[in-house]
Amino acid sequence: MNKGVPLAEALALYHRAADRAPAPVLADIDTLLNAYHPDHARSSAIKLTVGVNAGDECQRDLADLLQAETFIDEANLAGAPVTDVDVLVVGGGGAGCAAALTASEQGARVLLATKLRLGDSNTVMAEGGIQAAIDPEDSVQCHIQDTLRGGHYGGDPALVAAMAGDGPDVLRWLINLGMQFETTPGGDLQTRRAGGMSVARLVYCRDYTGLEMMRVLREAVIQHRSIEVWEQSPVVELLSNEHGQKCVGAVVTSLIDGQVRIVRTRSVILATGGLGRLHLNGFPTSNHLGATGDGLVLAYRIGAKLRDLDSFQYHPTGLVNTPHLSGKLVTEAVRAAGAVLLNGNARRFIDELQPRDVVCAAIVRECAEGRGVDINGQRVGVWLDTPHLEQSQPGLLEKQFPNLMTRTRVSGIDPRAEPLLVYPTLHYQNGGAVIDANGATTVPGLFAAGELAGGIHGRNRIMGNALLDIISFGRRAGIAATATRDRGPKKVTLEHVNRLRRALTLAGMPMSRRSPQVLPPYAAKGLWNH
Amino acid sequence: MSSTITDADRQQVVTLTINGVTVSVNKGMTLVEAAWHAGISRVTSVGCLEGVCGSCRVMLGRGKEVTVGLACQTFVEAGIEVVFLPAASAPRHHYEIDDFQDGWDIHARFHEIFPEASRCRHCHGCVRSCPKGIAVEDGIALAAAGRYRDAGETFIECVMCELCDVACPELIAPAHVGLFCRRVTAHFHLRPPNLIFRLEAIRQSRMEPDHE
Structure with a gap:
């Protein structure tokens, strides 16, 4: 990498009051993405050897986890206490809570098991908003088109149509549960436009949209009479019938005492979220501590087909100059509000409201070609020009982005006075488990919702579709998971584990690695000893 | 600029106790980073690491003064006694x-x-x-x-x-x-006219006879 412009020199070139020239026109998006997006970095992806996706491209670090040995064998299950429920929801974020609430609305006995605390999730950190086509100039069709285009036409149109069509009713459902949104003086829901949207479609609650959503969902789940919640309880394996062909339960363990428990179910809904904490390709992450891709591993081992395992979203604006917040986000809404990106020479280099993968690649390009801001040769980034935004709209940052202001205040930074140094950060898993419009995976009895599921966002998610996705498909999975009224499992086995183990042996793959990851290594020391 | 100050800070070492264990870590670390760095066991209450999930509750003792806070938002200090608190028990108030x-x-x-x-x-x-x-x-x-x-x-x-x-x-x-x-x-x-209008339009389009 070329060295960038040293920090002091870049600060001298930066002038808050200078007029900002228009961004240069981007000649060819594909060339930029192919050259600079981390997905395309050399040796990022390999082909899977075993399992239903054998032969498909998969990010290297993730492939190691998918093709690994389990923690559980038959001996662990002997004598383990058994709990019977109708529906087991795995994951305590927005998708898991939406699924649990909806399944219980249908009359099911629901158990929600979550690795950390209920509500500890990426949902709580989402700042910008949730998309729904409610503006007079907008339509569900337009929402579908923007989502497909933003995903470079890699998404499944049926899933996108299902999600976009749910948008307005998702808002109604959330408001009924008690979630607040910003309104206009006339009482309309306030909308704003962000990257990849052709009209204003983002509804929000200041820059606390995810927090507001999560605390309402969390309270609704805790207070619900027919939902039981197990916290600090990661699922480390699924259970299959004697043919290994149907999901009939799960093995739940405890971070507190290590106790292994068997849960027998009619349906399992996986809502375990993403995998930023695997730090793919060595990137920092915006993600929550629990985002270690556990659900992908569980789903793959029981035979569920996955997709787009080589496609991840690197959010363009992760914080750089605050070590303890490294990789944490500055919401895209700040760019939507008018903040521009400047390189070390104080020049704009990209239309800031291009889709996230394009803006990300452009930042990587600036830094790789020596136009980034260089801090002591250790870190590099570009400016997010918040002071200029503050100057043109005084008070806006304090009023609309209290979360950003609070967070930077702790670090002694004032975004109104100095620009923020940013660099892309691993943010979102674009692919995941293959689902249908009911959230059903390719394995009977197994459903997936939220970031874990794939096929909706193609190869790039646009802002505000994650919060819609989790509620839309969380509810769909919650309904579908209760619709199958068979008599429940007769026998719970690890037949699917034996199947994958045989395949690994035949392929001559190493059996030393175990998965799921559960916690990142730096947090697991002294805490979670396998 | 604060970034350079923080970099310099991180060279200094401070000593504190976390859950009763004495640890020496670099200044500029948060209490969560310090707990990880020192391998303190049983610290399961860590979540978002940016102060919005409310999980990493700690009790902080500075001499006789005792306060509480969030570990991911609190930086290490010399001599401070830190205890990670268990998660709150289920609420006593009930409503749906x-x-x-x-x-x-x-x-x-x-x-x-x-x-x-x-x-x-x-x-x-x-x-x-x-x-x-x-x-x-x-x-x-x-x-x-x-x-x-x-x-x-x-x-x-x-x-x-x-x-x-x-x-x-x-x-x-x-x-x-x-x-x-x-x-x-x-x-x-919260009864937003624009949302209600759109919901009704969707409902009516679903009722049209030629709708699939």
Whole structure:
């Protein structure tokens, strides 16, 4: 990498009051993405050897986890206490809570098991908003088109149509549960436009949209009479019938005492979220501590087909100059509000409201070609020009982005006075488990919702579709998971584990690695000893 | 610029105790980073690492002064005693939002569910314990007076760490009162014309005979 412009020199070139020239026109998006997006970095992806996706491209670090040995064998299950429920929801974020609430609305006995605390999730950190086509100039069709285009036409149109069509009713459902949104003086829901949207479609609650959503969902789940919640309880394996062909339960363990428990179910809904904490390709992450891709591993081992395992979203604006917040986000809404990106020479280099993968690649390009801001040769980034935004709209940052202001205040930074140094950060898993419009995976009895599921966002998610996705498909999975009224499992086995183990042996793959990851290594020391 | 100061800070070593274990770590680390760095066992209550999930509750002892806070938002200090707190137990107050049939009796229902809310003795324990600087006591007074919208607005930055619930000698559960206020405000009063118009348009298009 070329060295960038040293920090002091870049600060001298930066002038808050200078007029900002228009961004240069981007000649060819594909060339930029192919050259600079981390997905395309050399040796990022390999082909899977075993399992239903054998032969498909998969990010290297993730492939190691998918093709690994389990923690559980038959001996662990002997004598383990058994709990019977109708529906087991795995994951305590927005998708898991939406699924649990909806399944219980249908009359099911629901158990929600979550690795950390209920509500500890990426949902709580989402700042910008949730998309729904409610503006007079907008339509569900337009929402579908923007989502497909933003995903470079890699998404499944049926899933996108299902999600976009749910948008307005998702808002109604959330408001009924008690979630607040910003309104206009006339009482309309306030909308704003962000990257990849052709009209204003983002509804929000200041820059606390995810927090507001999560605390309402969390309270609704805790207070619900027919939902039981197990916290600090990661699922480390699924259970299959004697043919290994149907999901009939799960093995739940405890971070507190290590106790292994068997849960027998009619349906399992996986809502375990993403995998930023695997730090793919060595990137920092915006993600929550629990985002270690556990659900992908569980789903793959029981035979569920996955997709787009080589496609991840690197959010363009992760914080750089605050070590303890490294990789944490500055919401895209700040760019939507008018903040521009400047390189070390104080020049704009990209239309800031291009889709996230394009803006990300452009930042990587600036830094790789020596136009980034260089801090002591250790870190590099570009400016997010918040002071200029503050100057043109005084008070806006304090009023609309209290979360950003609070967070930077702790670090002694004032975004109104100095620009923020940013660099892309691993943010979102674009692919995941293959689902249908009911959230059903390719394995009977197994459903997936939220970031874990794939096929909706193609190869790039646009802002505000994650919060819609989790509620839309969380509810769909919650309904579908209760619709199958068979008599429940007769026998719970690890037949699917034996199947994958045989395949690994035949392929001559190493059996030393175990998965799921559960916690990142730096947090697991002294805490979670396998 | 703060980044260079922080880099310099990280060269200095400070000694503190976490869950009773003496650890020496670099200045500029948060308490969470310090706990990880030192391999402190049983620290499971870590979540977002940016101060919005409210999980990493800690008790902080500086000499005789004892306070509480969030470990991911607190930097290491020499001599400080840190204890990671267990997660809050299940709430004692129970309601489901669909139990409320209309808004006219909500004041009575509120005092049935949270009878302690009108017994605040103004000890400021909740205010001192709040890592977000929320005027918790004022919010509780507004709630007790039936001003749910204003009360809820007081709690906009609440991250549900429930430290105020622990601090309250009257067992008011302020965090849950705040959330109740926010929820009933949306549940009864948020009726956006643009959303209602679109929902009706979608309903009518589904009723058209030629709709698939």
